[in-house]
Amino acid sequence: MSGDPGLLSVVIPVCNEAENVLPLAREIAAALRGRGGLEILFVDDGSTDGTAEAIRGARAGIPEIRLLRHSRRSGQSAAVSSGVRRARGEWVATLDGDGQNDPADFPAMLDALEQARATRPPVRLVMGNRVTRRDTWLRRLSSRVANGVRGRLLGDGTPDTGCGIKLMHRATFLELPFFDHMHRFLPALYQRQGATVISVPVNHRPRTRGASKYGLHNRLWVGIVDMYGVMWLKSRYRPGLEVIEE
Numbered sequence: 001m002s003g004d005p006g007l008l009s010v011v012i013p014v015c016n017e018a019e020n021v022l023p024l025a026r027e028i029a030a031a032l033r034g035r036g037g038l039e040i041l042f043v044d045d046g047s048t049d050g051t052a053e054a055i056r057g058a059r060a061g062i063p064e065i066r067l068l069r070h071s072r073r074s075g076q077s078a079a080v081s082s083g084v085r086r087a088r089g090e091w092v093a094t095l096d097g098d099g100q101n102d103p104a105d106f107p108a109m110l111d112a113l114e115q116a117r118a119t120r121p122p123v124r125l126v127m128g129n130r131v132t133r134r135d136t137w138l139r140r141l142s143s144r145v146a147n148g149v150r151g152r153l154l155g156d157g158t159p160d161t162g163c164g165i166k167l168m169h170r171a172t173f174l175e176l177p178f179f180d181h182m183h184r185f186l187p188a189l190y191q192r193q194g195a196t197v198i199s200v201p202v203n204h205r206p207r208t209r210g211a212s213k214y215g216l217h218n219r220l221w222v223g224i225v226d227m228y229g230v231m232w233l234k235s236r237y238r239p240g241l242e243v244i245e246e
Contacts, residue, residue, distance in 0.1 A: 003090035007037035011083030014097035019209035021054040031103040046073030096164035102203040124169035124195035128202035129160040158187040
């Protein structure tokens with residue numbers, strides 16, 4: 001369950017992102033070259049285009065690639081969970097499959113994690129913070145509102161909880177309660193487990209290939225319901241007891 005400390009697992013949920021697979025895989029491999037062991041897990045969440053074929057093709061030149069496939073579309077949180085559960089590393093890096101997150105930010109995030117090793121409680125989640133957003137005005141507005149409300153109600157102290165690029169301690173992730181859209185609330189959920197969460201400024205790029213899967217409905221309204229669910233989870237959490245066998 002703890003994973004290989006010498007291996008970094010990169011999980012990328014994708015749905016109909018055939019055009020982005022190879023460029024993104026090449027960027028990840030280049031950014032993390034020389035940083036130790038690496039595996040790249042693409043999780044194809046029920047794509048109807050040539051995404052799976054593109055992943056297989058990319059694997060010919062980048063042998064670190066693994067392909068996981070959902071039999072039907074299940075959402076980003078399910079895809080992230082599938083990847084983390086099958087990852088082999090102690091730490092898992094994630095980023096969105098649309099090319100807007102920059103893999104070149106991974107080294108700085110790994111360095112920030114290393115510098116925070118002595119932090120107590122231990123750092124178990126490193127979040128990206130998109131200082132300059134390259135989205136439409138509606139997406140920027142909805143994210144600003146959502147982050148503000150989440151910050152006030154959940155008190156997670158994280159400026160950009162919806163950022164797709166992050167580093168997660170795998171064993172802690174596996175302790176979290178799973179629910180749809182949980183990926184938007186990972187800072188609060190990790191803190192619920194007693195972990196420290198830190199944020200690192202990251203680049204954000206405009207989408208140049210493919211089409212967005214998100215709109216106002218599936219980003220804002222469902223998030224309101226989920227947020228109150230996370231508040232309930234936090235209120236009901238009780239730390240585990242130490243059990244001594246005599």
